[in-house]
Amino acid sequence: MHTASIQQNILAELDLELASTRRILERVPYDTQADWKPHPKSMTLAQLAAHVVNLLAFNTLFVQHESRDFLDPNAPKPGPRPTSLEELLARFDDYSAQLRQALHETDDEKLTHNFRLHRGEHTIVERTKGAAIRIMGLNHSIHHRGQLTVYLRLLDVPVPGLYGPSADEQGSF
Template sequence: MHTSSFQQNVLEELDRELAVTRKVIERIPDDKFDFQPHPKSMKLGQLGSHIVNLLKFKQLFVEANQRDFLDQNAPKPPPSPTTTAELLTRFDQFSEDLRQALRESDDQKLTEGFQLRRGEQVLMDRPKGGALRIMGLNHSIHHRGQLTVYLRLLDIPVPGIYGMSADEMGGF
């Protein structure tokens, strides 16, 4: 019988999702960073940066006990990349930082609480592992889905995510 820890399961899922997300980010053309499918939508470059910067947010869930959005001393995200190569460099670094934080954690630490706050207002209060899965992985998967729609609208072949894409199958 094979037993696996929660930490090991999250690392395995993270590795799979990161590999797929990297394939999607690789498709972003440098000359389309300003593409915006709707006035309420993020620009393509902003969306790509957000997906990458969420990796640091996930690391925070593992390493810290809280994050207050009103804390003026909290680290600010670095300036947004302006090329796909810069996005990928940051993605690779932030991915490795997150993996390392998870490897240094364990099931016990991942059951400790994490709060997302805005001053006195508690926006989220759950175990670190739950925060990582819900606000981390699921959040990134949501935005990766948005990114694939942007690619489709730009007629850029979409890589397979959970199986082959229509582009990989030759269309429908």
């Protein structure tokens, strides 16, 4: 019996989640509702959609580096907020390709090394790279993707199914 490696498991899960995330992002009414938010404390639609996309770059950071210091002015940062849905989707495709490439270039042994997220000397979290990708990367992205589906629902935008048909694909409940 062959057991899939850590790398293979992450890549398989990533492919599934990226396809679902792209379907959600494609529905974002970016050009007409970018500044909409459901509550004063919430992110705008554009901020939330960009955050979901930018988390892919954070995942690549987990794979390729040993740490990230939020106080480091030279640390990589995402580009400016996309100005259109096309720009958002282009960034999503670019960051997805970069993450897949980084994962293909790593191996299970490297994924067991620790990644430290910190602010100066204060450690925010330290986990193996594989766990960081799953917990701080994929799970975090899935959480915000879920928020994005609520935004779409509140804006009366049909929500695509993620792990099965959505209410929009089945009719109403």
